[in-house]
Amino acid sequence: MTVNAQYRLAARPVGLPKSTDWQYTEEPAGQPGDGEFLVELQYISLDPAMRGWINAQRSYIAPVEIGDVMRAAGTGTVIESNNGRFPKGAAVQGLFGVQKYAVSDGTGVSTIDTSRAPAPMYLGTLGSSGFTAYFGLLDIGRPRPGQTIVVSAAAGAVGSVAGQIGKIMGCRVVGIAGGPGKCAFLVDELGFDAAIDYKAGDLRAQLKEHTPDGVDVFFDNVGGEILDTVLTRITRGARVIISGAVSQYNSENGMRGPANYMQLLVQRASMTGFLVFDYVSRYPEAASELSAWLAEGRLTSREHVVEGGIAAFPETLLGLFDGRNTGKLVLAV
Amino acid sequence: MTVNAQYRLAARPVGLPKSTDWQYTEEPAGQPGDGEFLVELQYISLDPAMRGWINAQRSYIAPVEIGDVMRAAGTGTVIESNNGRFPKGAAVQGLFGVQKYAVSDGTGVSTIDTSRAPAPMYLGTLGSSGFTAYFGLLDIGRPRPGQTIVVSAAAGAVGSVAGQIGKIMGCRVVGIAGGPGKCAFLVDELGFDAAIDYKAGDLRAQLKEHTPDGVDVFFDNVGGEILDTVLTRITRGARVIISGAVSQYNSENGMRGPANYMQLLVQRASMTGFLVFDYVSRYPEAASELSAWLAEGRLTSREHVVEGGIAAFPETLLGLFDGRNTGKLVLAV
Incomplete structure (x- = not known):
């Protein structure tokens, strides 16, 4: 038995x-x-x-x-x-x-x-994590070459793929992660343009330094203070992609809402949620693209x-x- | 002199x-x-x-x-x-x-x-208030006949016009306002389907009663608790229009962010800000439509x-x- x-x-x-x-x-x-x-x-x-x-x-x-x-x-x-x-x-x-x-x-x-x-890898880059990055960034974020993308939880399963797709699309990509090891991973191994260690303090100053032209697309996996801070940097018509809010999931005092959400009005910007399950019919497209980028060495899966x-x-x-x-x-x- | x-x-x-x-x-x-x-x-x-x-x-x-x-x-x-x-x-x-x-x-x-x-009236319904209602509801909200629209500060200059345009578009329109007088004005004089007096307590229960099929479009002028409550009722693919946040403008403790913003993810919905000034080139279109509705008696200006x-x-x-x-x-x- x-x-x-x-x-x-x-x-x-x-x-x-x-x-x-x-x-x-x-x-x-x-x-x-x-x-x-x-x-x-x-x-x-x-x-x-x-x-x-x-x-x-x-x-x-x-x-x-x-x-x-x-x-x-x-x-x-x-x-x-x-x-x-x-x-x-x-x-x-x-x-x-x-x-x-x-x-x-x-x-x-x-x-x-x-x-x-x-x-x-079929649970990560070639599975729902990778597909979340793919459809969230491309369908909701609609980045254009030369634009600046910021990704939070950038060393995680979804963020690491989203940032690399941003690079493939010709964008400037800045990752936010916790600790120098993850930040080095983003820049040295994944090819991000810059990484911000949110544990190193003064997130706003770091973000300003690394996004001199503002943030056109924000792929947010985190919520909380990071979301609020990035909202202060968004550009006219920016797209904020709500992929998750891991900083808030274990809160015992309720969720923290983005106090700076009126930047959406000031900047005529949008904040949009999505779920990867809605894209099931397009999973083959994502799998095919992601596999090709892996094979070409343009995408690293960890x-x-x-x-x-x-x-x-x-x-x-x-x-x-x-x-x-x-x-x-x-x-x- | x-x-x-x-x-x-x-x-x-x-x-x-x-x-x-x-x-x-x-x-x-x-x-x-x-x-x-x-x-x-x-x-x-x-x-x-x-x-x-x-x-x-x-x-x-x-x-x-x-x-x-x-x-x-x-x-x-x-x-x-x-x-x-x-x-x-x-x-x-x-x-x-x-x-x-x-x-x-x-x-x-x-x-x-x-x-x-x-x-x-050229400062209100035929001016920037009316144009704000017109472009916000139609361009950002994109309501379809039969959908449910909720408008906050619905008895105000912008909200009263937004709600009436929603009725003209064939939608169910529910207004949120303060006090029985304003609520009667919305239903009896402007033709809203229902009005919710937020000062009468239990906003959530009132909202549930009047939006049995949820909220497809929310035209928000208010922010704060009202925005948070309406977010709990949005439908799949709903559009939240950020037109203002009058409840927060005089806050001495900073803005209150929408703690329920993760409903945007759950419902694959969007929250979008806009400014009427961006539509200057289309003001003649709005003025012409609003004037025609006024002349036909389909729109009441107060x-x-x-x-x-x-x-x-x-x-x-x-x-x-x-x-x-x-x-x-x-x-x-």
């Missing part, structure tokens, strides 16, 4: 998720029924959005309920199958949850080619793989909120 | 402008030079934006400096002229300032036809004319911030 192990939501977190907000369970792995298949997971994706999924409020997706296996994207191998599209041995990715084995009917699942790129198996999930998740990861944070099962 | 009287900015206000923030002066009226003309003012426009003009920070327009005659739009009659475009006797409107007489070279001035509409002359300016201005006016607030010189 195959034993599954998983993390289930035990309580709705207040602030940062605590170990007692999770329940570790073991049980027999499920048996695939008609049209179903059994996946053995290899990598689990860790995303800031997961913090929102465990709040009680309905958002763009139903909340994870108390007792449910925690929702997560992952990659794995089909080990038993009653589904011709996903035969035994196929490498797949999908929302399999934080567990070692998952039964699926194929909904939202796709096969991946691990001979072309390592599996974790994955931060944490070993430790399912048991390491609660602690690894916290890394997203204290900035431990550079690139895509993935848990090896 | 003609004696001019004016209000000049004496100090930068903290919070609501106090009488000591203004200086009343009398001096000889200027003499028009080559290409200039002298206007005797009849009506002065009072606008929430004036509060922003007297802050020190440069915004979309240079601040009024200490000692300057307060900037204001107004209407009047040319009484002396060395300018063929604006002959003696012409009725004109322009940024003539808070004073009885103004010398102008014609920059930003246009003639008005007081036989077609009373002069105060002006709130305060008698009392220049001396009444400081106190009359405060009416904008405590909600004394219904419709366009104008001071009769």
Whole structure:
């Protein structure tokens, strides 16, 4: 008998998720029924959005309920199958949850080619993180060559790709990240024009120095003070892309709204939210472009793989909120 | 000798402008030079934006400096002229300032036809207030028939026109205003589908009742709690039009940002600022449409004319911030 192990939501977190907000369970792995298949997971994706999924409020997706296996994207191998599209041995990715084995009917699942790129990349640059960067920057941001793009959480899975796409589009790209190591990574390895260490103080002065012509496009993953500060630098007709607000997800005092939002009026600018799921029909376009840029060496993909198996999930998740990861944070099962 | 009287900015206000923030002066009226003309003012426009003009920070327009005659739009009659475009006797409107007489070279001035509409209407529905409503709602809001529009400060000069244009476009229109009198005005006289009295408490419950299908377009003149509450009701792809933030202009603790701005992400919605001045080349289109709707009886224009002359300016201005006016607030010189 195959034993599954998983993390289930035990309580709705207040602030940062605590170990007692999770329940570790073991049980027999499920048996695939008609049209179903059994996946053995290899990598689990860790995303800031997961913090929102465990709040009680309905958002763009139903909340994870108390007792449910925690929702997560992952990659794995089909080990038993009653589904011709996903035969035994196929490498797949999908929302399999934080567990070692998952039964699926194929909904939202796709096969991946691990001979072309390592599996974790299909959760990052060639998965929803990369697609978020691609559609957010190009569709919502509409950057034009020579314009200045600022990206927050720029060393993260989404930000690192968004900034590099900005460079490919011929823009000046400035990343905001925490600490000198990440800033060096942005400039030296990813080719950003400049990086701002928000932990080094005086964000506004640093931003002014590195965006002498203002900010035409802001790709925001962070919210809070960083969003407010960048708003003071936007240009006429600027586009602010709301991709996330990771600085606010664990706030116990409610979200901080952007007090400088009236700069949108002064500058005739817009602030627009989006969700990558709306672009499913265009995922092939994004995958094809991103793959080509990777192959040409114009795009660098960084994955931060944490070993430790399912048991390491609660602690690894916290890394997203204290900035431990550079690139895509993935848990090896 | 003609004696001019004016209000000049004496100090930068903290919070609501106090009488000591203004200086009343009398001096000889200027003499028009080559290409200039002298206007005797009849009506002065009072606008929430004036509060922003007297802050020190440069915004979309240079601040009024200490000692300057307060900037204001107004209407009047040319009484002396060395300018063929604006002959003696012409009725004109322009940024003539808070004073009885103004010398102008014609920059930003246009003639008005007081036989077609009373002069105060050229400062309101047929002036920048009406044009703000027209371009903001139609260009930024892009409402479609059957959609739900919410307008804040709906009994004001801009909001009352924006809501009525929404009705003309075939939308459900809900106005937010302060007090039962204004709410009755919106529904009974302007034809809004519903009105919400924000002073009556439980704004969220009232909003939910009157927008059962959510809010597709929000025309916001107010900011603060009202903006935050409406954000909880926006629909997929909604447009939030940032026209003003009158609830925040006198704040002594900085602006309140919209804490619920992440609803823009959840609903793939946008928040966009605009300035009517950008549409100068299209003013004739707006004037023509608004005039036709007035003539057809589909649009009602309300002006709130305060008698009392220049001396009444400081106190009359405060009416904008405590909600004394219904419709366009104008001071009769």
